[in-house]
Amino acid sequence: MQIQPFKIAISGALGKMGKNLIKELYTNHYKDISLSAAIVKKGNNLVKKDIGKAIGIGKIGISITDSIKSKENNFDLLIDFTNPNNTIKNLNFCALNNKKIVIGTTGFSEAHIKIIKTFSKSIGIVISPNYSIGINIILNLLKKTTPIIGEKFDIEIVDIHHREKKDAPSGTSIEIGKVISKSMNWNFHEKAIYSRNNRTEKRKNNEIGFSSIRAGDIVGEHKVIFANSGEQIEITHKATNRLPFSKGAIQAAQWLMLQKKTGLFNMSNVLNI
Numbered sequence: 090m091q092i093q094p095f096k097i098a099i100s101g102a103l104g105k106m107g108k109n110l111i112k113e114l115y116t117n118h119y120k121d122i123s124l125s126a127a128i129v130k131k132g133n134n135l136v137k138k139d140i141g142k143a144i145g146i147g148k149i150g151i152s153i154t155d156s157i158k159s160k161e162n163n164f165d166l167l168i169d170f171t172n173p174n175n176t177i178k179n180l181n182f183c184a185l186n187n188k189k190i191v192i193g194t195t196g197f198s199e200a201h202i203k204i205i206k207t208f209s210k211s212i213g214i215v216i217s218p219n220y221s222i223g224i225n226i227i228l229n230l231l232k233k234t235t236p237i238i239g240e241k242f243d244i245e246i247v248d249i250h251h252r253e254k255k256d257a258p259s260g261t262s263i264e265i266g267k268v269i270s271k272s273m274n275w276n277f278h279e280k281a282i283y284s285r286n287n288r289t290e291k292r293k294n295n296e297i298g299f300s301s302i303r304a305g306d307i308v309g310e311h312k313v314i315f316a317n318s319g320e321q322i323e324i325t326h327k328a329t330n331r332l333p334f335s336k337g338a339i340q341a342a343q344w345l346m347l348q349k350k351t352g353l354f355n356m357s358n359v360l361n362i
């Protein structure tokens with residue numbers, strides 16, 4: 090189906106993901122998409138400057154703003170890569186102003202997730218902790234393979250990210266754990282082990298262990314380990330730059346613009362897998 094041209098606003102425009110998204114939009118011409126707002130945190134000293142010049146791609150004619158309200162009549166869909174509290178504020182704005190939203194932010198609490206679900210009753214939302222095709226293929230694979238070995242193998246999930254990442258485990262790791270748990274009919278919150286500090290007992294069966302490494306400028310690696318006596322299966326995804334996330338988020342935006350219904354969607358819906 091043909092997508093009608095639409096305007097997007099990006100919240101977190103000067104962040105690692107925000108900059109990567111804007112560079113992607115201006116490197117690979119998306120004829121159906123125009124950037125109409127680059128939103129940053131209140132008080133940023135680059136407000137009113139041209140976003141293109143600020144991120145090193147030359148003037149593009151979009152001035153940086155720290156007020157989403159000032160752009161309320163100037164975009165159809167918001168892409169948000171910021172932080173949980175700000176994303177919730179942006180969701181409220183989008184619900185009040187009938188805007189669709191693609192959420193990339195991670196680190197949400199269960200309470201945040203409940204709020205996101207409530208907003209999805211009035212607007213269309215795509216949320217994914219990882220917009221790369223690779224991770225979403227792995228999630229699809231795990232739905233099929235985990236039930237075969239989940240009872241017999243110990244399951245551990247490792248994420249490795251850059252030193253600036255604030256949340257741990259990663260949103261992707263938690264999603265991997267939830268997919269595994271659901272495929273085994275387990276209660277995720279009962280099975281998730283986030284730390285083994287001060288434990289003086291052997292590992293139990295059917296735990297899902299999480300480990301996080303934070304170092305340097307590592308973009309994002311995830312490893313799912315299934316270990317039994319005598320053999321291990323390891324499924325690994327490595328992002329070597331942020332382009333897979335940007336391309337996936339843009340694809341999610343294009344898909345969401347075609348949806349007539351409100352609701353909460355993820356990359357499995359977008360990729361139809």
Ligand SMILES: NC(=O)C1=CN([C@@H]2O[C@H](COP(=O)(O)OP(=O)(O)OC[C@H]3O[C@@H](n4cnc5c(N)ncnc54)[C@H](OP(=O)(O)O)[C@@H]3O)[C@@H](O)[C@H]2O)C=CC1
Pocket residue numbers: 100101102103104105106107128129130131170171172175192193194195196217218219220221260334
């Ligand atoms: N779903 C996915 O595929 C991916 C998800 N992520 C997630 O996206 C989020 C952002 O990641 P990343 O870009 O690396 O992080 P950054 O910290 O580089 O970028 C976040 C940006 O949001 C800005 N910000 C903070 N508060 C506001 C606000 N109120 N309004 C507008 N902007 C604001 C920050 O400004 P300031 O620096 O001044 O605070 C910063 O520029 C994280 O949660 C990360 O886990 C990351 C990559 C892929």
Ligand SMILES: O=C(O)C1=N[C@H](C(=O)O)C[C@H](O)C1
Pocket residue numbers: 195196218219250254258259260261262308309310
């Ligand atoms: O903070 C990051 O960089 C990333 N965060 C996401 C997550 O928390 O899973 C996705 C990706 O790994 C990069």
